[in-house]
């Protein structure tokens with residue numbers, strides 16, 4: 001969570017659309033969840049939902065929150081694509097660490113055009129995933145199907161690859177980065193402890209990691225094929 005409100009860019013229509021999508025996908029996002037996500041008041045969210053509805057970007061029902069219309073979803077995907085390409089660029093070419101890229105991309109995504117975004121995609125070789133393993137939507141707004149499962153659902157002896165880390169906390173990202181538990185890393189599941197869900201894994205380099213509940217929910221893996 002960013003506590004430095006002075007450097008926070010003002011919350012735009014696009015930020016709202018992205019948040020609705022992040023909170024609920026194509027389902028209905030509650031006022032409360034979107035308010036939390038954007039660190040704004042519930043009243044601001046309610047007002048904005050009415051405005052977005054007038055703009056044809058969401059369907060808003062009292063007490064049921066808001067869901068994206070087809071147009072709203074296209075707009076959200078456009079911004080998600082932009083955001084994830086910028087994150088990839090910052091990590092691969094400007095020496096940012098993976099816990100720093102999100103905040104910077106949040107700022108930059110408001111400043112660049114679609115032309116810039118598509119040139120950037122070309123420059124990066126049309127990557128399919130951002131540094132956190134999140135899929136980058138195509139220019140048409142399509143997303144690859146999600147074949148990942150959380151680490152807490154693995155079984156002992158499974159050999160998998162870290163595919164995505166669903167975590168915004170920079171301290172947690174920095175920790176996982178230090179441990180080498182980033183997308184692309186192959187791991188073997190040594191133990192899944194039934195009593196508290198703690199999962200022990202071994203990395204490619206033989207390092208052993210014992211991971212508790214918050215981490216096993218944030219780390220996603222897929223079959224290592």
Ligand SMILES: [Zn+2]
Nearest residue numbers: 083087102105
């Ligand atoms: Zn991000």
